Amino acid sequence: GQQVMQIPQYQHVQEGEDFTTYCNSSTTLSNIQWYKQRPGGHPVFLIQLVKSGEVKKQKRLTFQFGEAKKNSSLHITATQTTDVGTYFCAGFGKLTFGTGTRLTIIP
Amino acid sequence: NAGVTQTPKFQVLKTGQSMTLQCAQDMNHNSMYWYRQDPGMGLRLIYYSASEGTTDKGEVPNGYNVSRLNKREFSLRLESAAPSQTSVYFCASSFRLAGYEQYFGPGTRLTVT
Numbered sequence: 001g002q003q004v005m006q007i008p009q010y011q012h013v014q015e016g017e018d019f020t021t022y023c024n025s026s027t028t029l030s031n032i033q034w035y036k037q038r039p040g041g042h043p044v045f046l047i048q049l050v051k052s053g054e055v056k057k058q059k060r061l062t063f064q065f066g067e068a069k070k071n072s073s074l075h076i077t078a079t080q081t082t083d084v085g086t087y088f089c090a091g092f093g094k095l096t097f098g099t100g101t102r103l104t105i106i107p
Numbered sequence: 108n109a110g111v112t113q114t115p116k117f118q119v120l121k122t123g124q125s126m127t128l129q130c131a132q133d134m135n136h137n138s139m140y141w142y143r144q145d146p147g148m149g150l151r152l153i154y155y156s157a158s159e160g161t162t163d164k165g166e167v168p169n170g171y172n173v174s175r176l177n178k179r180e181f182s183l184r185l186e187s188a189a190p191s192q193t194s195v196y197f198c199a200s201s202f203r204l205a206g207y208e209q210y211f212g213p214g215t216r217l218t219v220t
Contacts, residue, residue, distance in 0.1 A: 001166075009147070031206055042197060043150065045208035088149060092205050096166070097142075097150040 002027045004091045006098035014106050019076040021101035023089035032065055032072045033090045037100075043088060046074075081105050108133050111212035113198050119218045120188040128183040128215050130198030138204045139181035140165075141173060143194040144214075150197065156181055157204045188219045 003026040013019050023032065031050040035043040047056055049065035049072060056063045062075045076083055084105050089098040114129045132139065141153040152165030154173040162173050170192060172184045181200075185192060195216050199209040 006149075033208065035209075042211040042213055043199075043209075044211070048206070048208065050206070090150075090209075095140075095152060095155070095205070097152075099147065099149040 002091065002094045002096050004089060004096045004098040006089060006101050008101055009099065010102050010104075012104045012106060013079055015081060016078050019079050019083070019103055021074050021087050021089075021103075023072045023074075023091070023098050025070045025091045025093075025096075027093055028069050029091040029093050030069075031092045032069075033092070034063060034072075034074055035088045035090065036085050037088065038085045041085075046087075076103075079103070079105055081107060110134065111198055111200055111210050113196075113212035113215050115215060116213065117216050119220065120185075121220055122189060124188050125184065125186050126188065127185075128196055128198075128217075129180070130182065130212060131180045132200040132210070133179065134200060134202075134210065135178070136200040136202050136210075137178070138201045138207075139175065140199040140201075140209065141171070141181070141183045142197045142199065143167065143192075144197060145194050153183065153196075155204070188217075190219045193217060193219045 033048045034046040037043045054065040060077045064073045086100045086102045088100045111132045137158045140155045142150040156162045156175040159178045198212040201207040201209045
């Protein structure tokens with residue numbers, strides 16, 4: 001069945017450093033979504049990517065969808081304390097969430 | 108609009124007890140979902156309902172049943188709770204099954220002793 005892996009599982013960065021999380025699927029995806037979950041909260045939708053090679057930006061966040069539509073990445077430039085949380089990708093073909101990357105910020 | 112609401116917020120059960128988790132959405136969404144979240148495991152889909160009147164198994168359906176009561180409500184039932192079902196349960200909804208963002212409820216933290 002479809003499996004979606006995310007790396008790294010944890011990332012600790014100094015405030016102001018960049019952060020990247022990677023999402024890899026065992027099968028080709030029709031589209032991919034990214035969610036953020038703050039500690040103690042629920043997942044909140046960030047963005048959806050549909051096209052091969054697509055790149056979308058939201059302020060300091062950059063999302064990419066691979067050419068083969070089997071991988072994706074989220075890059076945060078100059079992290080801030082408000083970026084703390086766990087970032088999940090969710091792949092469609094068969095709806096599958098990745099295992100998440102937990103980001104902590106050292107002030 | 109309240110979005111997606113879940114009850115209860117917390118629950119402690121003894122092994123073998125049964126309970127129903129309630130979920131409702133007021134966004135006129137067609138699709139609804141139940142997930143469980145365990146540390147280090149991400150979100151795993153238990154059951155989903157693509158539209159009113161239909162339900163389908165997700166990745167981890169064993170030990171659970173669901174009912175799509177109407178377009179607004181989607182309940183999850185544990186017939187005989189087991190310690191392995193200790194988890195945080197999230198309900199979510201979306202306009203349609205694929206290609207639309209999911210809105211999540213606040214979650215139910217369930218402990219089975």
